Amino acid sequence: MKKIAVVGAGISGLSMANYLEKHNIDYHIFERRKKEDMAGHGFLLPQEGVEYLSQIIDCQLLFEKGNFLKKYIQYSHQGKILAEKDLDQVFAISRQALITILSQNISQEKITYGKAITLSDIEEGKLQSIDGSHSNADFTIIADGSRSRIRGEIFTEEKLRTVRESEVVNIVKNKDIATSIDNDFMKFHHEKGGLTFGILKLSSDTILWYSQFDNEKYIINECSPENLKAYMLEVFHEWDPLVFSIIMQSDYENVHLWHVYELEKLNPFYKENIVFIGDAAHPLIPFTSQGVTSALKDSFSLTKHLVEKENIQQAFKEYEEERKPEIETHIKNGRTLLNQFLLPLDQYTENILPISYK
Template identity: 70%
Template sequence: MFAISRHALIQLLSANISPENISYNATVIPSETEKGKLRHADGTAIDVDILIVSDGSKSRIRKCLFKDEKIIQVRENEVVNIIKNKDIASSVENDFMKFHHDQGGLTFGILKLSHDTILWYSQFDNEKYLINECSSDNLKTYMLEVFADWDPLVSSIIQQSSYENVHLWCVYELEELNPFYKDNIVFIGDAAHPLIPFTSQGVTSALKDSHTLTKYLVEEPNFTEAFRKYEADRKPEIETHINNGRLLLNQFLLPIDQQTDRILPISYK
């Protein structure tokens, strides 16, 4: 497998964009007085023809436009972290590795990012494995306790990691998908269609959304028609990933001996 970090991906995507056209750490919200407009937190309007929104699974902009949507927390959380350790990284091939608890509801995954860096994560049933406080110290204590007697590779990663930037990721999905656009605002990635991590299709789907939307915006002089074709193109695949994700979640919660044989740990179409 091939892995790329979020930081490297952002650098790659922004390499050919003029720095003055990128703003970081800026908050924008829908205008209360002008349909299809956004404004900065200080009230300054953003004057553009179309708005492409990608603000995550709990999108504030999507919620403002689709006030009746229902977003639900999934029965799975993740602890995500990175370890820099040449010795451990050199012992890991460029394969995706995932360890499962034999009673279900708990996994540990390993992805090698470079010669000295590993991304690791734990998926756990949040009804069975409770985390009451998510400070870095508490998460470290939790991981050390839960994975104390696992495979030596897992234990060494847990013990030698720095927990300064560890993150507890709560997973959400929409009860029903909203339209992917409204007026001159169009959504891509998790803002359009939150996918649970078991699909392993979150970033890939966002990139495919971007490519498909760009294609239709170039081909169609009318952006509404471009948005319509984009949604018609992407929605069927997304619905397949959502259904597959729910099946994979159900498998994850079961003991190993009750799980389906030969199931692929990824959604595909």
């Protein structure tokens, strides 16, 4: 097997590296950020995502760092239960914890941090020697996220549009609050629509929370942690006391304001000797809760076809044919969930679980 360059050391890139390790395939990862800047917040993993992870990591380590959720409970913004649904092996974990677990199987000699790769470094899909210490790669896997620079340089006609939703995401460490809630996925909805507050219990003392805003109704600009906290307290001051307490007691030093984007139309998943995986191939809006699982399945599928096919182009072609239909389903489901989010509660056609399934 030829040598592979992987661009991006986030969840997608590290998942890919773990699958390549499993098959003893040579690779090197290049990440533009510093290692200490790779932390994040967290996400949901449906059962399928846990199953794919179990092929490349010790799941006991995974289960020690996160939490299985029992039910999805939908509330009005003042705390009235609107709907409940049992969850089947849906797992919540912080991004930092999963990155740490995925990194354990990767020799640090195989990752170069602080090195941005652009299309000019890649000729016909082959990454050139960067500083003499890394041999040339025969093809390149791009895993540099939803705003992929390399994707934009290759597919110059693509249109990346702003989704009518922004998110504020944070983690609060507070044992008293964590103890007071069950292992449920809790989501509060404003009766007029376009504003929600979600709560995921990650451990006995840690809660991941996020708020989704209709960004045509709620204008949130990049601002200091102090100003963002003040804004959150103003917007949510009449909500259920649990919501207000979490907002009040959170440390905003690492809060993230996320402006969401999507492609108007999916690009091909490869061109010549360059292939895309995860959000770099197909940005998914957050309502799907399928970003990590899709990255894992991309990595599994691409590795499988690389092992089975001698011809790289044929491997890429079969990878795209296998993965694209499911991604298109998640995109459709995500837009359905977005459209419902924007409606007042009394116009919801049904109480939809905010996880996309194929």
